[in-house]
Amino acid sequence: MTATPEVASLRIAAHLRAEILSGRIGPGERIRQEDVAARLGASRLPVREALRMLEAEGLTEHAANRGARVPALTMKQVDVLYRIRERVEPLALTEGLPHVDAALLDRLAELEARIEAGTDVGEFLALDREFHLLTYSTCDQELLTSMIVRMWNSTQHYRRAYMTITGMSHRWIVYAEHNLLIEAMRRGDPVDAERYLAGHIRRTRTELSRHPEVFAA
Amino acid sequence: MTATPEVASLRIAAHLRAEILSGRIGPGERIRQEDVAARLGASRLPVREALRMLEAEGLTEHAANRGARVPALTMKQVDVLYRIRERVEPLALTEGLPHVDAALLDRLAELEARIEAGTDVGEFLALDREFHLLTYSTCDQELLTSMIVRMWNSTQHYRRAYMTITGMSHRWIVYAEHNLLIEAMRRGDPVDAERYLAGHIRRTRTELSRHPEVFAA
DNA sequence: TTAGGATAAGTTGGATCCAATCCAGGATCA
DNA sequence: TGATCCTGGATTGGATCCAACTTATCCTAA
Numbered sequence: 001m002t003a004t005p006e007v008a009s010l011r012i013a014a015h016l017r018a019e020i021l022s023g024r025i026g027p028g029e030r031i032r033q034e035d036v037a038a039r040l041g042a043s044r045l046p047v048r049e050a051l052r053m054l055e056a057e058g059l060t061e062h063a064a065n066r067g068a069r070v071p072a073l074t075m076k077q078v079d080v081l082y083r084i085r086e087r088v089e090p091l092a093l094t095e096g097l098p099h100v101d102a103a104l105l106d107r108l109a110e111l112e113a114r115i116e117a118g119t120d121v122g123e124f125l126a127l128d129r130e131f132h133l134l135t136y137s138t139c140d141q142e143l144l145t146s147m148i149v150r151m152w153n154s155t156q157h158y159r160r161a162y163m164t165i166t167g168m169s170h171r172w173i174v175y176a177e178h179n180l181l182i183e184a185m186r187r188g189d190p191v192d193a194e195r196y197l198a199g200h201i202r203r204t205r206t207e208l209s210r211h212p213e214v215f216a217a
Numbered sequence: 218m219t220a221t222p223e224v225a226s227l228r229i230a231a232h233l234r235a236e237i238l239s240g241r242i243g244p245g246e247r248i249r250q251e252d253v254a255a256r257l258g259a260s261r262l263p264v265r266e267a268l269r270m271l272e273a274e275g276l277t278e279h280a281a282n283r284g285a286r287v288p289a290l291t292m293k294q295v296d297v298l299y300r301i302r303e304r305v306e307p308l309a310l311t312e313g314l315p316h317v318d319a320a321l322l323d324r325l326a327e328l329e330a331r332i333e334a335g336t337d338v339g340e341f342l343a344l345d346r347e348f349h350l351l352t353y354s355t356c357d358q359e360l361l362t363s364m365i366v367r368m369w370n371s372t373q374h375y376r377r378a379y380m381t382i383t384g385m386s387h388r389w390i391v392y393a394e395h396n397l398l399i400e401a402m403r404r405g406d407p408v409d410a411e412r413y414l415a416g417h418i419r420r421t422r423t424e425l426s427r428h429p430e431v432f433a434a
Numbered sequence: 435t436t437a438g439g440a441t442a443a444g445t446t447g448g449a450t451c452c453a454a455t456c457c458a459g460g461a462t463c464a
Numbered sequence: 465t466g467a468t469c470c471t472g473g474a475t476t477g478g479a480t481c482c483a484a485c486t487t488a489t490c491c492t493a494a
Contacts, residue, residue: 056273250475
């Protein structure tokens with residue numbers, strides 16, 4: 001996405017972020033400062049700063065003298081995160097809708113085509129994330145979009161776990177929702193766009209709630 | 218509120234947080250690590266960590282090699298924050314409503330009485346904040362409530378500036394909204410409670426939008 | 435055998451020192 | 465005269481060393 005930053009703390013943060021989002025570091029797993037420092041060839045200090053940054057993004061949690069770990073969310077916590085998304089993401093959509101142009105709609109359609117053509121779970125997750133974040137890209141309100149990214153990051157692992165378990169069944173529902181969303185955006189209709197998006201998130205939430213085995217005790 | 222933490226970084230963070238929320242450090246103002254370290258009798262290191270924590274709370278912003286400062290928000294940014302609050306805070310209310318008991322309602326009524334009796338702007342701001350956060354206290358979803366606190370913190374300065382300019386006029390509207398909110402909570406009615414709360418936040422937003430002199434260029 | 439406590443290892447928090455970066459002011463040259 | 469480049473001060477980023485805390489283990493005693 002971006003070039004590796006020259007500042008060590010940012011570089012380390014980017015590395016750890018990728019490891020957490022990809023699932024190489026899972027929920028509940030501990031992150032020792034010295035391990036990371038040795039692995040990335042730096043002292044513990046920039047690692048500490050990086051962990052603070054990730055904490056701000058909801059990717060790690062800290063306790064004094066007890067170190068950092070990736071939060072293990074309960075089903076209730078993920079459920080609430082999805083309820084927040086149901087209310088916040090439609091706002092980002094509406095805020096950005098006036099600035100959506102044809103080029104963006106084309107990119108969305110192209111992404112959706114790749115989503116429908118794909119068969120790999122990891123690929124689907126990445127493309128789906130890219131698709132939705134792209135629908136918010138014209139919003140241009142850092143406070144709002146960063147909040148949304150945080151929520152996507154926090155729930156990334158559970159989305160992957162769910163997808164891995166359930167596989168590709170009923171994927172046509174996602175495709176239909178995505179295409180209706182694109183079409184509403186093409187019409188510039190914020191009411192319809194919000195409705196399809198909220199429904200999309202809500203349906204995902206209710207499906208997740210049928211798989212408690214994905215979550216922490 | 219809580220006892221001063223034994224960990225230096227937390228203590229420094231608490232100190233800076235209070236200074237920012239009280240307005241002693243205003244938007245756009247720079248925070249130099251060495252100044253804070255000298256003033257609070259610590260090295261720069263815990264100050265750096267404290268600034269990272271505050272960044273996570275939206276109270277400061279950082280740039281590499283350029284230090285930390287309190288963000289100066291534009292009117293548009295505050296407007297969007299209020300639109301987010303309009304959607305998210307009603308959710309916290311509904312989530313916590315089943316666990317609201319008589320004792321909590323009594324405390325809310327008592328707080329509202331003190332709000333209506335007060336004449337000082339600073340006191341009003343503190344009590345109003347306490348009132349609303351108390352209505353979310355039974356929600357018990359850390360991810361949701363911390364998000365709400367962040368938004369209150371980020372907009373604190375502009376609320377104070379607005380109140381200082383407009384004074385105490387039309388305060389009866391706030392009282393009426395608060396009392397209707399308490400009453401809806403007493404009935405355990407999430408629909409009405411959400412409606413009154415969303416209206417309360419929305420009205421504040423539209424009033425703020427009539428005072429562009431409060432915001433950054 | 436188990437509960438309790440002391441101890442030691444491992445990990446994080448903090449202080450000091452050094453390096454890298456940014457910014458402003460002034461000198462130089464076209 | 466004006467723009468550009470350089471240099472010095474100020475400030476942040478990073479490394480190393482030391483202190484404090486947490487936790488697990490082992491030993492002792494009931």
